[in-house]
Amino acid sequence: MYLVANIDQEICAATSCRLCTQYCPEANTIQYGTELGKDKGFKYGSAYVSVDRCKGCAQCVWVCDNMAKHKAIKMEMIDQIGDQALTENISYHEKNTTAVLASPWKS
């Protein structure tokens, strides 16, 4: 098992700063969905991780803790984080992306 980034969407959607997406060294790994969190009353959406591309470097954790000061990202074992986005489930729209969340261990 290995660690991947896991974003707490409630904390993230409250601010929607998008910094982690800009500082991730891997392309299309931390994505941004403007629909995420709308069911909980947040307006601007949240970041999410496509776990099959995450190499577990934890730069996003440093960015979220020290630059954005939101502490919304934690490194967690991939088999213990439940349903997560995978690259094959991501669809792009005009201004955002959406992910049909699927557990990597079920599919």
Add this chain to the structure above:
Amino acid sequence: MSLDYVKFTPGFGKFMPKEYRDMVEHGPFGKKTTVSQVGTFKEIMEEHPMCAGCAMTLFIRLAFIALPNPEDTIMVGTAGCGRLAISQAAVPFVYGNYGDQNGVASGLSRGLRLRFGDQPKDVVVMAGDGGMADIGFSCTLHSWFRQEKFTTIMLDNEVYGNTGGQESGMTNKGQVLKMAPLGKKFEKMDMLGMAKVAGCAYVATVVPNNPRRVESVIKKAVLIAREVGPTYIQAYTSCNIEYAIPTDQVLQDCKDVENDRYQFTEYISDEAKEHLSTLYGYKEYLPKPVAAVTKG
């Protein structure tokens, strides 16, 4: 080399992998994408074999987002870590022999100008400090002296990271590395000074700590290289393996080095300023109105 090559042959789209379909349908080709939109479109760079948390990867990713016309760009690289990521992208990549990347780019840039005339075709050289300041030093300097019109980007990790940690010309004086146990004996080479002396129209240093600055610097360098002359960007992209930086501290290291010895500097020639303001609408380079002199 045009928007025509980023589309499907009719009837074959459904057989292509998802990443390819996303690139054609939601990629940045023919659109204006910026760093602030990142995470909402398919990026040019794909998965690559570079180390986790590498600052060089972050810089290369930002550079691909910043290219003004990715569909009209050719990247040229050489041996070194950077090529592992630069080659995994939907932009043509030419791999020069070690050190001759600026020579290859010179011919490529001239050939494209002959073939396509006024239509902009950008050539961007992206190579490491070893390929540019040590082994490819003569090709690099000569291309600047000849005023070849393309962009040169140095990925300066201050070490030969790919071969076990030998010192390079860009390593700092006294630095002890795995394959330089006595410490480096001479100062870091002043490539910025040499670029200015050799007549580069635009010279800048950046650290990937500031994505929007990286974007702005690369856009300017590529646009200036279309018409005015050679441009040079030197980017600090630490090697977290050879310098033993924990991956979650890579950005802290970037910040420390930026404050210490890699402050943002930018040199832009007057001709380049005029070029940017008249052709591409950069308002900050418009000539300042001269205050009326009153006699009396």
